[in-house]
Amino acid sequence: MKVVRSPKVMQRMALAWKRTGVKVGLVPTMGALHEGHLSLVRLARRRAQVVVMSVYVNPTQFGPKEDFARYPRPFAQDRALAQAAGVDVLFHPRTLYAEDASTVVEESVLSQGRCGASRPGHFRGVATVVTKLLLLALPDVAVFGQKDAQQCDVIERMVRDLNLPVKVVRAPVVRDRRGLALSSRNRYLSAEEYEQALALPQTLAAVKGMGPSAAVREARRRLEQAPGLRVDYVEAVNGRLCAAIFVGRTRLIDNVALTAGKRKAGRR
Ligand code: AMP
Numbered sequence: 688m689k690v691v692r693s694p695k696v697m698q699r700m701a702l703a704w705k706r707t708g709v710k711v712g713l714v715p716t717m718g719a720l721h722e723g724h725l726s727l728v729r730l731a732r733r734r735a736q737v738v739v740m741s742v743y744v745n746p747t748q749f750g751p752k753e754d755f756a757r758y759p760r761p762f763a764q765d766r767a768l769a770q771a772a773g774v775d776v777l778f779h780p781r782t783l784y785a786e787d788a789s790t791v792v793e794e795s796v797l798s799q800g801r802c803g804a805s806r807p808g809h810f811r812g813v814a815t816v817v818t819k820l821l822l823l824a825l826p827d828v829a830v831f832g833q834k835d836a837q838q839c840d841v842i843e844r845m846v847r848d849l850n851l852p853v854k855v856v857r858a859p860v861v862r863d864r865r866g867l868a869l870s871s872r873n874r875y876l877s878a879e880e881y882e883q884a885l886a887l888p889q890t891l892a893a894v895k896g897m898g899p900s901a902a903v904r905e906a907r908r909r910l911e912q913a914p915g916l917r918v919d920y921v922e923a924v925n926g927r928l929c930a931a932i933f934v935g936r937t938r939l940i941d942n943v944a945l946t947a948g949k950r951k952a953g954r955r
Contacts, residue, residue, distance in 0.1 A: 748812030899923035
């Protein structure tokens with residue numbers, strides 16, 4: 688596995704792959720890798736000959752009071768995990784922005800509400816950095832996790848609206864053995880907070896057979912009663928129940944498909 692730190696070198700490599708017809712898969716991450724990230728690598732592997740993973744804690748997607756400074760950056764560990772998962776190129780730039788950078792990419796509809804409402808400017812930062820990563824790695828396929836459902840919506844819309852020549856693939860949510868969706872932020876949780884956080888996946892599992900409005904009502908009721916949690920939002924969007932909560936200072940998100948009224952697909 689090659690570690691590339693320079694954006695210019697990354698783009699030069701990508702252009703060489705393009706010229707020789709090598710199919711490239713990109714997995715953008717902020718590092719502090721876990722099994723969720725590695726599942727994305729495996730999906731990319733199946734669809735591309737070369738897998739690039741970016742590890743970059745993107746400053747423009749954090750609000751001024753958020754956790755940019757303390758976001759975990761265990762690079763040696765990330766490097767070992769990426770290598771073991773079969774990443775070919777680990778792109779780990781020091782920065783992706785000129786000091787006087789003055790250009791952004793903004794998706795203006797799907798970025799509203801939910802995480803966009805509680806984290807103003809977040810999706811502008813995401814759309815901008817993902818565009819830059821796509822232009823640096825020039826992937827045929829880019830893989831994103833459904834855990835960040837709104838992020839997937841925004842990126843798919845942006846790729847469509849800007850005619851970016853990449854196929855976006857959504858990967859299913861990976862959970863730990865007690866059901867909590869894996870997240871780099873889970874490591875902020877104390878043992879007690881971890882137990883409290885389990886109310887989030889438990890609630891989503893409990894309401895997934897309900898219709899959208901009943902699911903929202905019931906999930907909100909359960910989460911508001913759960914000790915130690917503060918509800919940020921609970922919303923049904925595109926047949927999924929999406930929720931964000933705070934446990935102490937840690938903000939966690941999760942979502943689940945609402946299956947009410949749908950027959951189980953009997954495909955084998
Ligand atoms: P992050 O490093 O948190 O920015 O996440 C990088 C990518 O990994 C994003 O596409 C996330 O949606 C995805 N991801 C993070 N956690 C999970 C998870 N538990 N299951 C599936 N994908 C995930």
